[in-house]
Structure formats: C-alpha cells, structure tokens
Amino acid sequence: MDHRRVFGEVFTLETAIASFVFAAVLALMAVAVIRRRAGTGRHPSQRAENNRLESYYLGVLGVVAVFLVVYTALANHREHHTPADRPTTRVEVTGFQWCWEFRYPRAAAQRTVSVQGNCRDKQFPTLVVPTGTTVKIKITSKDVIHSMWIPALRYKMDAFPNHRNTFALTFNQTGRWRGRCAEFCGQRHKSMDFWVKAVPPDEYRKWLSTQAAASATGAAV
Amino acid sequence: MSFTSTDHKRIGLLIVGTSLVLMSLVGVLALLMRSQLALPDETFLDAHVYNQLFTIHGSGMIYMVMTPFALGLGVYLVPLQIGAPGIAMPRTTLMGYWLYVCGAVTMLSGFAANDGAHPDGWFSYPPLADRVNSPSVGSDLWIVGVFLAVTGSILIGWTVLWTVLRKRAPGMTMMRMPVFSWSMVATCLMVVGSFPALLAALVMLAVGRVDPAVFASNVWNIGYQHIFWFYGHPVVYVMFFPYLAAVGEVLAVFSGRRFFAYKGTVLALLTFAALSMSVWGHHMFATGQAANDYYSLTSILLLMPAGIEYFALIGTILGGRLVFRTPMLFALAFIPQFLIGGLTGVMVGTPVIDYHVHDSYFVVAHLHYVLFAGSAFGLFAAVYYWFPKATGALLRENLGKLHFWLLVAGTNLTFLPMFALGYLGMPRRVYTYDAIDGFGWLNLLSSCGAGVLALAMVVFIVNVLESLRSRRPAGDDPWGGQTLEWATSSPPPEMNFPPERPLPPITSYAPLLDLEKQKRTGAGRTPAAGEGSQA
Numbered sequence: 001m002d003h004r005r006v007f008g009e010v011f012t013l014e015t016a017i018a019s020f021v022f023a024a025v026l027a028l029m030a031v032a033v034i035r036r037r038a039g040t041g042r043h044p045s046q047r048a049e050n051n052r053l054e055s056y057y058l059g060v061l062g063v064v065a066v067f068l069v070v071y072t073a074l075a076n077h078r079e080h081h082t083p084a085d086r087p088t089t090r091v092e093v094t095g096f097q098w099c100w101e102f103r104y105p106r107a108a109a110q111r112t113v114s115v116q117g118n119c120r121d122k123q124f125p126t127l128v129v130p131t132g133t134t135v136k137i138k139i140t141s142k143d144v145i146h147s148m149w150i151p152a153l154r155y156k157m158d159a160f161p162n163h164r165n166t167f168a169l170t171f172n173q174t175g176r177w178r179g180r181c182a183e184f185c186g187q188r189h190k191s192m193d194f195w196v197k198a199v200p201p202d203e204y205r206k207w208l209s210t211q212a213a214a215s216a217t218g219a220a221v
Numbered sequence: 222m223s224f225t226s227t228d229h230k231r232i233g234l235l236i237v238g239t240s241l242v243l244m245s246l247v248g249v250l251a252l253l254m255r256s257q258l259a260l261p262d263e264t265f266l267d268a269h270v271y272n273q274l275f276t277i278h279g280s281g282m283i284y285m286v287m288t289p290f291a292l293g294l295g296v297y298l299v300p301l302q303i304g305a306p307g308i309a310m311p312r313t314t315l316m317g318y319w320l321y322v323c324g325a326v327t328m329l330s331g332f333a334a335n336d337g338a339h340p341d342g343w344f345s346y347p348p349l350a351d352r353v354n355s356p357s358v359g360s361d362l363w364i365v366g367v368f369l370a371v372t373g374s375i376l377i378g379w380t381v382l383w384t385v386l387r388k389r390a391p392g393m394t395m396m397r398m399p400v401f402s403w404s405m406v407a408t409c410l411m412v413v414g415s416f417p418a419l420l421a422a423l424v425m426l427a428v429g430r431v432d433p434a435v436f437a438s439n440v441w442n443i444g445y446q447h448i449f450w451f452y453g454h455p456v457v458y459v460m461f462f463p464y465l466a467a468v469g470e471v472l473a474v475f476s477g478r479r480f481f482a483y484k485g486t487v488l489a490l491l492t493f494a495a496l497s498m499s500v501w502g503h504h505m506f507a508t509g510q511a512a513n514d515y516y517s518l519t520s521i522l523l524l525m526p527a528g529i530e531y532f533a534l535i536g537t538i539l540g541g542r543l544v545f546r547t548p549m550l551f552a553l554a555f556i557p558q559f560l561i562g563g564l565t566g567v568m569v570g571t572p573v574i575d576y577h578v579h580d581s582y583f584v585v586a587h588l589h590y591v592l593f594a595g596s597a598f599g600l601f602a603a604v605y606y607w608f609p610k611a612t613g614a615l616l617r618e619n620l621g622k623l624h625f626w627l628l629v630a631g632t633n634l635t636f637l638p639m640f641a642l643g644y645l646g647m648p649r650r651v652y653t654y655d656a657i658d659g660f661g662w663l664n665l666l667s668s669c670g671a672g673v674l675a676l677a678m679v680v681f682i683v684n685v686l687e688s689l690r691s692r693r694p695a696g697d698d699p700w701g702g703q704t705l706e707w708a709t710s711s712p713p714p715e716m717n718f719p720p721e722r723p724l725p726p727i728t729s730y731a732p733l734l735d736l737e738k739q740k741r742t743g744a745g746r747t748p749a750a751g752e753g754s755q756a
C-alpha cells in the first residue's frame with residue numbers, strides 16, 4: 001500500500017496547486033470580462049509589456065517548477081525504496097494473450113506453485129500475497145506488451161516480451177482488489193483482468209502448500 | 222477552382238477544407254464508440270470493430286486533422302502576415318497537400334479490407350503491430366497512409382519555414398512578425414526536427430511486418446517507443462502553438478489593443494519547441510525502461526514557458542476593451558479549458574501519479590482537454606476570425622454563438638467524467654465494461670456529451686453552408702484587424718498586395734493598429750506608403 005499512500009500525498013498536493021491556479025485564472029478572466037467589456041466605456045491599455053512583473057512571475061514559476069521536480073522525484077524514490085528488514089515474497093508474473101500466470105518459485109518446500117487462468121467467462125486468476133512482507137514481482141510477457149495495473153494500489157508496470165521488469169508491492173491489510181491489463185494488447189484486451197488477494201502470512205503458507213499438493217497430485221495422474 | 226494552382230491561399234484553403242471534412246468523418250467514429258460505451262455490456266459493436274474505430278479516430282485526428290489544419294493555416298496566413306506575394310516553393314507545398322490526401326485515403330481505405338482497418342491504436346507498438354499479431358492488410362494501408370501524410374506535412378512545414386526566413390517584406394523584421402507567424406516558426410522547426418522520427422518508426426514497423434522476428438528482441442520494441450515518442454511529443458505542440466497564437470491574435474483584436482508581452486511569448490514559444498525535443502520519455506514512465514527523473518524534470522519545466530504564454534493571454538484581455546463576437550468567445554473559452562489540459566499535464570508528467578493514470582481514461586480526458594477543449598477551440602476561433610478574409614463573407618453571428626455554447630457544454634460533459642473514470646480504474650481502449658465496475662453513469666454522461674458535440678458540429682456546418690449560400694459581405698477588415706492580411710481585400714488578390722493595394726508601413730507586430738493611432742493623433746498628416754518600413 002506504499003504506492004497508494006505516496007500517490008495520495010502527491011496527487012492531493014498537485015490537485016490543490018492546480019485548483020488554485022485554475023481559480024486564479026478564472027478570477028482574472030472574470031475581472032477582464034466584467035470590468036473591461038466594451039460597454040463600460042474604458043479605453044484599451046496602450047501598454048505593450050510589463051517586463052518587471054513578467055520577470056518576477058517567471059521567478060515564481062521557476063520556484064514552483066523546481067519544487068515540484070524535487071518533491072515528486074523524492075516521492076518517487078521513497079515509493080520505490082524497500083526496507084531491508086521486511087521478509088520478502090517472490091512472484092514471477094507473465095502476461096500473455098489474454099490472461100496472466102503467477103508463479104511462486106520454490107515457494108512451498110522447494111516446489112514451484114503456479115496459478116494460471118484464461119480470463120474467459122469472467123473467471124480471472126488470483127494473485128495471492130501475504131500481508132506485511134515485501135512482494136517482489138518480476139514481470140515479463142510471452143507475446144505482446146501488457147501492463148499490470150492494480151488501481152487500488154495506484155500502480156502499474158508494463159510487461160515486455162524478452163525483457164523482465166521488477167518492482168515491489170506491500171500490503172498492510174487483507175483484502176481483494178481487481179487488477180487489469182492497461183496496455184492495449186489486441187482482441188481480448190478488455191477481459192485481461194485478475195484479482196489480487198492479500199491474506200495473513202500463515203494463511204498464505206497454508207494456501208501455498210495446498211496449491212503445491214494439488215499440482216503434485218495433478219502431475220502424478 | 223483549381224486543384225493545381227500554386228497560389229498559397231488556394232493551397233491553404235484546400236488543406237484546411239480537407240482537414241475539416243476529415244474531422245467530421247473521424248469524429249463520427251468517436252460517436253459510434255460513445256454509443257457503444259454509453260451502457261455496460263453493450264453489444265452494438267464488437268471488440269474487432271471497436272479497435273479499428275479508436276485507431277482510425279486517433280490517427281485521423283492527429284495525423285490528418287489537427288496537424289494539417291495547423292500547417293494549412295500557416296500556408297494561408299504566413300505570406301499575408303509577413304507581406305509576401307506568395308509562399309516559397311509553392312509546388313512543394315502543393316505536392317505536400319496531395320501526399321496528405323493520398324495518405325488519408327489510403328489509411329481510410331483500410332475499412333474496405335477483408336479484416337478491416339488497422340486495429341492497434343495511433344501509436345501502434347510492436348510486437349502487437351507486427352504481421353503475426355495484426356495480419357490485416359488494413360495495417361499495411363495504415364503504415365503507408367500515415368507515411369504519406371506525414372511526408373506531406375514535412376514538405377509543407379519546410380515551405381512555411383522557408384517563407385518566413387526568405388520572403389518577408391522590406392521592413393518586416395523577425396521581431397515585427399505577428400504572433401501567429403512566430404508560432405508557425407516554432408511549429409515548423411518541430412515539424413522538420415521531429416516528424417522524420419515518425420517516418421523512421423513507420424519503417425521499423427514495415428520491416429517488422431515483413432519479418433516479425435525483428436520484434437522478438439526487446440531492443441527493437443523499446444527502441445520503437447523511444448523513436449515514436451521523439452516525434453510523438455513535439456507533435457502535441459505542433460497541434461497547439463498555431464491554435465494558441467490564433468487565440469492570441471483574436472484576443473488582441475477583440476480587446477482593441479496590441480498583444481501583451483510579445484517578446485516573452487516569442488521566447489516562450491522557442492524555448493517550448495526546444496524543450497519539446499527532450500520530454501518524450503514521459504510517455505514511457507510505466508515501461509520500467511526510461512529515465513523517469515530526467516523526463517519528469519524536463520516535462521515539469523515546461524510549465525515556465527506555458528506560464529509566460531498564459532501571462533500574455535490574460536494580460537491582453539485585462540487591459541482591453543472587450544467585444545464578444547464569436548471568434549472572441551472561442552478564444553476566451555480556450556483559456557480555462559486548455560488550462561485543464563495543461564494542469565493535468567503536469568500531473569501525468571509526474572511519475573508517481575502517472576503510474577496510476579497512464580493508459581487509463583484519465584489520460585484520454587487529459588489529451589482531449591488539450592486537443593479538443595483547447596486546440597479545437599482555437600481552431601474554431603481561427604475559422605470564425607479568418608473566414609471573412611478568405612471568403613469575403615461573414616459567418617452568421619447567431620449560429621456561431623449557438624455553435625459555441627453547444628460546443629462548450631458538449632466538450633465538458635464528454636471529457637470531464639473521463640478524469641473520474643480513469644482515476645476509478647477504467648483502462649483506455651476497452652470496447653465495453655462490466656456493470657459491477659461502477660463505470661456506468663459516468664460513461665452515460667460522457668456519451669450524452671458526445672451527442673451535444675455532434676449537434677454543435679451540425680450547427681457549424683449549417684452556418685458555413687448558409688453563410689456561403691446567402692452571402693453577407695465582410696468588407697476588407699470587419700474586425701479592426703491589426704496585422705497585414707487585413708490591409709488587403711477579402712479575399713486577397715492573387716498577388717496579395719498588388720500595386721493598387723500597397724503594403725502599409727510595417728512599424729511593429731501590429732502595423733494596422735499603429736496606422737490607426739497615427740491617423741487619430743496626427744490628424745491631417747497622411748503617411749506615404751512605405752514610410753517607417755525601413756527601420
């Protein structure tokens with residue numbers, strides 16, 4: 001949820017600044033439209049420029065720009081910083097036309113657990129993750145570019161073929177959220193959804209071993 | 222009417238007229254899409270058709286409407302504004318126009334192909350756009366069509382730039398050029414500097430369609446994105462500057478004063494154009510393969526030149542004596558509406574925010590506020606303002622105002638809800654959504670808005686046809702214009718400024734305003750033609 005928190009801070013600040021600027025421009029326009037309309041009998045100004053005001057104004061713009069650049073860059077780094085003392089869960093995500101595969105390499109007693117769906121009839125695969133850990137995700141694609149978007153976490157990362165991106169997510173509460181493919185990827189792009197489910201660590205371990213057992217019996221048949 | 226005339230005014234009108242016809246055509250595609258999205262789980266269109274519609278809508282509006290219209294306006298106006306008898310290399314301009322027409326026809330003919338038109342969006346990333354994933358002939362036609370149209374734009378851009386550099390009348394120094402002509406300098410610099418990158422990207426795609434194995438390697442996939450966006454961001458300003466400057470001229474004329482902060486604006490346009498070449502990576506924050514800090518830095522710095530441009534627009538009206546004719550209404554609405562596009566542009570230029578809203582309806586809303594609520598309003602301000610010059614007839618004021626108010630209502634009703642949709646998690650380029658997603662009522666509002674937009678466009682078309690059918694003569698200068706095009710007849714004669722209509726003295730970027738002032742203050746003194754032009 002770190003992404004969601006950082007996004008919230010930055011988005012709120014930028015929305016506040018944007019609203020202020022928008023209101024100021026509207027107010028100035030209102031002044032012009034009401035007080036300077038032809039009916040009031042005022043004469044148009046002869047002044048072609050106001051260099052002094054313009055340079056002060058440019059200075060203010062510069063300060064705002066530098067502040068925004070620095071502040072948002074720091075936020076970006078904070079968002080991507082993973083504390084070393086937290087346990088790590090590793091998941092390999094593969095996008096394909098048109099669904100997802102979630103692999104947990106050697107997660108349950110050296111067995112790899114894999115969840116894969118086909119995203120047909122609104123049956124979407126679920127990425128199960130434990131709360132309180134750093135979930136390190138390696139993401140790639142089998143065919144075209146996809147993008148793994150979890151709107152509730154305010155984060156997405158593209159899945160490229162022949163390339164692996166890595167990022168980390170954290171979940172400090174249990175719950176289930178919808179995930180989507182954000183990069184247009186062809187005919188069934190629309191239904192390339194998935195679920196993310198965060199559960200307590202012990203429940204996560206139990207889930208892993210049932211999955212591992214199920215795939216073991218599946219392999220034996 | 223000749224389609225082979227080398228009169229820049231004829232060529233300019235052909236370009237502008239063609240792009241307005243195409244605007245209506247690809248605008249209808251958007252109406253079909255909004256019909257499909259009005260309610261959840263609709264089956265009016267299937268995914269295959271929907272994908273073609275958004276591809277051709279986006280490609281059409283960007284490559285074949287907003288870019289050519291901006292350049293066409295330059296072809297028509299720049300020679301007049303700088304007191305030249307014609308455009309430099311008119312045959313090249315004409316060839317550019319015909320390449321553009323061939324390109325548009327080629328791209329649209331994809332709808333007649335077996336599998337339909339190209340379905341991969343206006344930026345068509347590989348490997349999706351290779352032959353394996355997009356086997357339709359429509360995709361080949363799209364590549365060829367866009368290639369031709371963009372080549373045409375490059376040729377036209379060169380001739381306009383060359384005209385400014387080589388054909389200015391005596392006395393027309395660079396710093397006496399009207400704001401619109403300056404905007405065309407910045408625009409054409411970006412056209413010749415960045416559009417070839419699109420040609421390169423299209424060649425890459427073409428190679429990938431012959432041999433899809435090329436795109437098995439990530440280098441070529443991510444490389445395509447870098448090359449494409451090297452074109453893809455400057456083009457946004459190509460579709461912005463001329464309209465911004467048209468708005469500036471309209472604001473000045475209907476404020477009865479000269480454009481405020483001219484020098485700052487010229488500098489801002491040039492700075493903007495230069496910076497535009499180094500911001501492309503902000504389209505790629507979510508690829509995990511771009512230097513996000515750097516591209517965020519350059520993108521956010523753009524707020525400085527943009528802020529100066531706004532300073533000039535608002536300064537102009539704050540000291541004016543405002544007359545609310547139709548062009549003025551469109552120009553005034555441009556200010557806050559484009560601002561919404563600009564302010565949300567700072568947001569999507571911020572990586573932390575972009576990770577969430579990238580490829581969502583938030584971006585769709587943002588780009589339509591820039592291109593439609595902003596640039597298209599500038600486009601209509603330009604049409605209402607210069608129509609009397611080009612045709613000699615005035616457009617109807619009452620229909621113009623009806624068009625304006627419908628367009629304002631329709632624009633905001635259509636595009637404002639899209640910000641919320643994107644924030645709430647609706648991806649772009651989906652042909653439908655589920656009822657449980659909760660996107661229903663916002664989409665319905667947006668679709669209703671699209672209906673209002675369609676109505677507004679019908680009013681506009683009726684206005685143009687009616688005004689041409691039963692003409693109300695405009696006279697040479699119906700608005701009290703300040704720039705040289707208003708010193709000649711409407712429509713201007715072949716030579717622009719023949720001996721019987723000599724150029725007035727060129728004393729500043731608003732020579733007709735100077736002349737007016739001189740007449741008022743120095744009553745009895747008649748300035749000789751050409752006086753003051755040798756500074």
Ligand SMILES: [Cu+2]
Pocket residue numbers: 095145146147181182183184185189192
């Ligand atoms: Cu996908």
